[in-house]
Amino acid sequence: MTAAIWAGIDAGKTHHHCVAVDESGRRLLSRRIANDEPELLELTTDVMALGDKVTWGIDLADGGAALVIGILLNHVQLVHYISGRAIHRASESYRGEGKTDAKDAAIIADQTRIRRDLHPLHPNDETVTDLKTLTSRRMNLVADRTHTVNRLRAQLTGIFPGLERALDLTNKGPLTLLTGYQTPAAIRRLGARRLETWLRNRKVLRANQLAETTVEAAERQHTSLPGEKLAAQMVHTLAKEVSALNEQIAKVDKLIEARFRGHRHFEVITSMPGLGIILGAEFLAATGGDMSIFGTADRLVGFGGIAPVPRGSGMISGNLRRPQRYNRRLQRVLYTSALFSIRRSNKSRRFYDRKQAEGKHHTQAVLALARRRVNVLWALLRDGRCYELAPLTTLSA
Structure with a gap:
C-alpha cells in the first residue's frame, strides 16, 4: 500500500519551518531549516524518505520561497500554494491560541491534505x-x-x-x-x-x-x-x-x-484590443501564460477578482460583494485593458453602452466587459489564434 505524506512549509526570508503529516494527520517531522541549499536538500531527502508519495504545501510563491520551490520542482515534487489569508482563517479551527512557525507549517500540511482546490506550482519559463x-x-x-x-x-x-x-x-x-x-x-x-x-x-x-x-x-x-x-x-x-x-x-x-516579443503568446495577447505591450506583459507575469493551471476561464476570472460572490447563504437577489482573495495586479490589468478597449473596439463600446442602458454604473459596466473579455482571451490562448479586430467605424454604426 502506498504511503502518502503531506508536508507544509511556513516560508520566511532567512528560515523556513517544515511539518510533515501522514494520512491521519499524525505529525511525522517538524524541523526549522535555514533558507540555504544544503539544508533544503537534506530536508527534501528526509521528507521523501517518509513515504512513497509526498505532496507539499507552501504559503509563498516567490521571494524568500523561490529557492525551496525550485529545489522541490527540480526533484519532481508536487507543490501547492496556499495563501496566508487562507492559513489565518483555517487556524481558527485548530486548537491553541498561539501563533508559531511550527503551528502554521502544521496547518499548511493539514490543509494540503484535506483540500482539493489548491493551485499547483509549475516551473516558469525564463521569459515569464x-x-x-x-x-x-x-x-x-x-x-x-x-x-x-x-x-x-x-x-x-x-x-x-x-x-x-x-x-x-x-x-x-x-x-x-x-x-x-x-x-x-x-x-x-x-x-x-x-x-x-x-x-x-x-x-x-x-x-x-x-x-x-x-x-x-x-x-x-x-x-x-x-x-x-x-x-x-x-x-x-x-x-x-x-x-x-x-x-x-x-x-x-x-x-x-x-522579452515579451520572444514569448509564444505575444501575438495572441497583443491582438486583443486594449492589451498592449505593458499590460500584456503584466498579464503574462501574473498568470504565467499557462491557462491549464486554472482549468477554466471562470477560475481565471476568480483569480483576477472581477467576479462578484454571494455575501452569505441567506443572500437576496443582487446581494453580492467583491471577492476578498484575488490577484490585485491581474485585476488591474483586466480592468484597465477593458477600459482601453472601449476606445479601440466597436464591439467593446457597444457592450459597455448596453450595460449602462441596463442601469449599471460605469465601474460595473467595465467589469462586465472585462469578464466577457477573459472568456475570449481564454479561447484565443487555448486555440493559439489571434483576435480579429473589425475595422473601426463610427460608434453609432
Whole structure:
C-alpha cells in the first residue's frame, strides 16, 4: 500500500519551518531549516524518505520561497500554494491560541491534505520569470515617480501656484523648464524669446508654446514669498529626480518589450484590443501564460477578482460583494485593458453602452466587459489564434 505524506512549509526570508503529516494527520517531522541549499536538500531527502508519495504545501510563491520551490520542482515534487489569508482563517479551527512557525507549517500540511482546490506550482519559463522581475520593477518606479511628482507639485505650489496649474509635470518639457527656472522673477527677467531659445537648445518640443505659457504665469505673480530661494532649489532637485525616473521607466519598457516579443503568446495577447505591450506583459507575469493551471476561464476570472460572490447563504437577489482573495495586479490589468478597449473596439463600446442602458454604473459596466473579455482571451490562448479586430467605424454604426 502506498504511503502518502503531506508536508507544509511556513516560508520566511532567512528560515523556513517544515511539518510533515501522514494520512491521519499524525505529525511525522517538524524541523526549522535555514533558507540555504544544503539544508533544503537534506530536508527534501528526509521528507521523501517518509513515504512513497509526498505532496507539499507552501504559503509563498516567490521571494524568500523561490529557492525551496525550485529545489522541490527540480526533484519532481508536487507543490501547492496556499495563501496566508487562507492559513489565518483555517487556524481558527485548530486548537491553541498561539501563533508559531511550527503551528502554521502544521496547518499548511493539514490543509494540503484535506483540500482539493489548491493551485499547483509549475516551473516558469525564463521569459515569464524575467517579465515578473521587469514588471515589478516598473511598478515600483512608477510609484516612486507618482510620489516625487506629488512632492514637486506641493513644493512648486508653495512659491508659484500659477505655474503649477499651467504645467503638466509628468512631461519632459515642463520638467526641463523647472531644472533651470522656478520663480516668477527669474522667468520675467529672461523673457519669452530667450526662454524659448533655452528650451529649444534642450530639444523641448513646442518650446514656443511652453515659453509663452510660462511667461504669462510669471506676469500674473509679482509677489516674492518667504523661503522662495530654498524652495526653488528643491523644485530643481525634484524635477531632475522625476526626469531620471522617466528615463529609467523608458529603459525598463524597452526591456519588457524585448522579452515579451520572444514569448509564444505575444501575438495572441497583443491582438486583443486594449492589451498592449505593458499590460500584456503584466498579464503574462501574473498568470504565467499557462491557462491549464486554472482549468477554466471562470477560475481565471476568480483569480483576477472581477467576479462578484454571494455575501452569505441567506443572500437576496443582487446581494453580492467583491471577492476578498484575488490577484490585485491581474485585476488591474483586466480592468484597465477593458477600459482601453472601449476606445479601440466597436464591439467593446457597444457592450459597455448596453450595460449602462441596463442601469449599471460605469465601474460595473467595465467589469462586465472585462469578464466577457477573459472568456475570449481564454479561447484565443487555448486555440493559439489571434483576435480579429473589425475595422473601426463610427460608434453609432
